Amino acid sequence: MEALLHVDHLTGGYSKQRPVLHDIGFTVNAGEMVGLIGLNGAGKSTTIKHILGLMEPHSGSVRLGGRRLGDDPTAYRRTYAYVPETPLLYEELTVREHLEMAAMAYGMDQASYEERAARLLEDFQMAPFHNRLSAHLSKGMKQKVMIMSAFLVKPALYIIDEPFLGLDPLGIRSLLELMAKVKEEGAAILISSHILSTIERYGDRYVVLHQGRLTAYGDLEALRNQADMPQAPLDDVFCSLVTRDVSGK
Structure with missing residues (x-):
């Protein structure tokens, strides 16, 4: 193989x-x-x-x-999914909107997206910030968004x-x-x-x-x-x- x-x-x-x-x-x-x-x-x-x-x-x-x-x-x-060293996010999108964009790019169905996104937001302690614009996130939070987006799409x-x-x-x-x-x-x-x-x-x-x-x-x-x-x-x-x-x- x-x-x-x-x-x-x-x-x-x-x-x-x-x-x-x-x-x-x-x-x-x-x-x-x-x-x-x-x-x-x-x-x-x-x-x-x-x-x-x-x-x-x-x-x-x-x-x-x-x-x-x-x-x-x-x-x-x-x-593949890529997690860069320096987070690259759209400042006018929220945390959840970044996850939704990743799901659309990889053709995920809605049910799988909702289940995985909810779990990742909890795992990375980002659920309280899911509606926050990325421009207002700390560097560590931005890194978490990049990681969640990658692991979301499997x-x-x-x-x-x-x-x-x-x-x-x-x-x-x-x-x-x-x-x-x-x-x-x-x-x-x-x-x-x-x-x-x-x-x-x-x-x-x-x-x-x-x-x-x-x-x-x-x-x-x-x-x-x-x-x-x-x-x-x-x-x-x-x-x-x-x-x-x-x-x-």
């Missing part, structure tokens, strides 16, 4: 003369969480932009559900970029519980975060990028073997891999 997300020999970036990514390759399967980790400037955001279809690969390909973006753009984009793949920034402790717990639930139900998750202790607890495999190249890829045991650090936590393994990559030792 083909992986849900297949990034194959991807080279890309803003300029063909100076690519950001160099021959990146990894997969994300249904029912697993893959952590995309790296230092600032490693190429994580550029990788995500290529997956979202916002950037054209210089070479290589990205396939979702066996199709490339050009095969069927609408079907491709309905395969896509095959969740692409989540630094989701814990700005969230309160209850919001973080609700998000982690939701990610564990949808993964158990068969969804795939690609998550980028610097909070490696959390990624280690919930992740199945890891993509370690450094300076636009794939430094390590696999489960924690594979990364430990590559770093020659048996039993070490992901945080220590990651630091060893990227500093070794810099020093060449």
